């Protein structure tokens with residue numbers, strides 16, 4: 287159980303009753319350095335320098351698409367994006383707005399530098415609560431940090447049910463109906479709204495932004511917030527509030543060459559044994 291301090295409690299107004307005639311879906315959108323040119327690690331802080339242009343994390347394009355489809359199916363409503371990133375960066379948000387989201391919130395503050403996963407979750411939870419959403423979507427894990435912990439921490443901080451690894455999401459009345467990916471297949475899970483659902487890459491096929499969408503995205507509203515606006519004390523986030531410490535960073539080991547199996551009549555048995563070892567059978 288994550289205990290909220292007084293100031294964070296005040297940052298979360300009670301979530302109101304749900305008006306399903308107009309469904310509001312908030313999508314957590316992480317903006318990351320371009321994986322083709324990720325930039326350098328800062329040897330002093332041992333974190334990735336994020337001072338160049340950031341792009342929409344591909345993992346989150348699935349949540350954006352799912353949200354757009356759910357609002358379409360509801361017949362009325364809107365998709366709002368929430369992101370925490372340095373320097374009020376909105377390049378990745380504009381891509382998601384071009385896909386069809388209506389508006390966005392970006393949270394930036396110098397004091398957020400050094401935020402660990404829980405610090406990030408505190409900020410996202412406070413920004414999301416302001417939107418009074420019916421449903422919150424996030425990716426199962428981001429492409430750069432991939433701790434896969436932020437969405438569940440957001441749900442806990444907001445006191446909401448959380449369903450993870452969704453391979454399909456539907457909203458029916460006041461409930462989310464989710465097919466939840468498991469090793470053996472999937473579970474069918476139902477939970478009351480508002481709720482937070484983290485989606486997998488298989489959930490839907492994200493659309494490409496159209497030219498019209500790209501032009502429209504330029505004038506869509508983006509609310510810029512800092513910690514003061516969210517009522518979060520700087521001591522609870524950033525380096526000051528981090529409960530985790532990065533003790534060392536090192537190069538990822540070079541990929542080893544694979545095993546070549548020459549067929550001497552028993553190749554299939556050796557391949558089956560190899561796959562069995564990997565637990566993929």
Ligand SMILES: Cc1cc2nc3c(=O)[nH]c(=O)nc-3n(C[C@H](O)[C@H](O)[C@H](O)COP(=O)(O)OP(=O)(O)OC[C@H]3O[C@@H](n4cnc5c(N)ncnc54)[C@H](O)[C@@H]3O)c2cc1C
Nearest residue numbers: 314315370400402403424425427428431432433434435436
């Ligand atoms: C001690 C410490 C210091 C750190 N300092 C920094 C730092 O200075 N700068 C820095 O950039 N990183 C820093 N990090 C890394 C940072 O904490 C993580 O990148 C961040 O918490 C998100 O974690 P993740 O990518 O593993 O999220 P995951 O849990 O893998 O993300 C899952 C999903 O949650 C949502 N989500 C996650 N992060 C965001 C976000 N920022 N905005 C919107 N949605 C989001 C998205 O939907 C995402 O796909 C630090 C980490 C530690 C441990």
